[in-house]
């Protein structure tokens with residue numbers, strides 16, 4: 001039976017390593033784990049006090065780890081801030097293969113805990129050797145990544161929670177909004193390279209492709225997950241640090257604007273997610289997805305009547321209306337009314353259909369703005385991109401990730417009542433500068449923040465993004481392997497900017 005025990009322990013080590021997201025160094029870290037599990041198997045107390053709880057967390061993490069990789073602040077934030085509906089969508093979208101592997105892992109883990117026992121003559125030496133191997137194993141890496149990510153996340157969420165009760169102390173030098181109505185649409189998971197307005201051959205964004213406006217080609221999100229990216233975009237931040245009370249809403253309030261926040265993104269119970277901690281400062285806010293339990297899969301279109309209402313509210317000064325949409329959030333087919341492209345590649349087809357939907361929503365918002373006959377300006381950007389993890393050609397699988405340029409390359413677009421040309425600006429601009437852009441946009445000068453538009457921002461070839469738990473140079477990231485997209489119209493070469 002010893003032979004069977006060895007095989008099962010080996011299988012367990014491989015599955016545990018895959019499930020905590022270290023397949024890139026699987027031979028070393030799974031090998032160390034295998035040796036550790038064998039040499040520590042006779043120590044019952046060690047098994048139950050250490051291996052059982054750590055292994056159990058790893059078994060529960062398996063699906064996230066297999067799909068998204070080892071823990072980082074983005075994954076941890078998403079796990080904490082996902083509502084039940086999103087969790088169910090996530091679980092339903094998991095391929096059957098991963099469920100089966102997860103079950104095999106659970107069975108081998110239980111078998112190991114109960115049955116596997118190798119007794120060594122030199123038990124102390126074996127125990128010591130086992131501990132050293134464990135230190136270099138995938139489970140040990142998993143614990144340290146879990147710890148660091150959770151620590152970063154707790155610092156972030158505490159800063160955000162504290163900010164809810166703080167008042168910002170902006171020192172306003174000048175506040176002269178140029179337009180009567182400002183609309184900020186915060187998109188979700190939209191890469192710029194799949195937008196026809198940035199050159200994609202399928203006309204995924206017909207309105208944006210032709211409408212007058214400024215299209216920044218080279219805008220980079222701060223991070224790769226909503227809960228990490230947006231507090232660093234919509235508030236002052238230089239990297240891991242956050243100053244959430246110094247955010248777009250408190251700045252607009254300080255400039256005596258009326259602030260209205262309309263969101264189709266979920267929030268859990270109170271204002272305790274990264275973005276709702278910013279939204280809470282708005283003079284009016286409406287969340288379509290309410291409650292602690294199964295929330296509705298509301299379409300972004302449901303925001304439009306609320307937007308119309310917000311437009312008609314009488315107000316003497318300028319208004320800021322923020323629309324936070326679900327946009328292209330996984331799972332794409334759940335976001336849309338119908339798959340309009342009907343490509344063989346279902347995932348891609350639904351993903352591109354979400355682009356078309358967002359394009360239509362922006363178009364409708366602009367039409368409503370035009371109808372008011374007031375001056376207006378609209379900014380649209382996406383919180384982060386996605387990357388393709390599929391290795392099968394013609395079967396795209398776009399997911400959150402932080403290792404590729406495309407996880408950060410997103411659109412930044414401004415449309416305004418006095419813009420008459422479609423202008424593309426090729427320039428790398430970091431979303432860490434969004435507060436400066438925003439302040440310039442609403443015509444506000446403060447002592448806390450430079451007020452610069454996209455043209456005035458200095459050129460920077462060393463833009464950093466938050467990847468995993470640290471800041472890295474954007475240019476050091478790889479390109480998404482599927483950067484060249486085949487299409488009936490010929491090969492589309494992605495323009496790197």
Ligand SMILES: [Zn+2]
Pocket residue numbers: 188189225226227383384
């Ligand atoms: Zn997001």
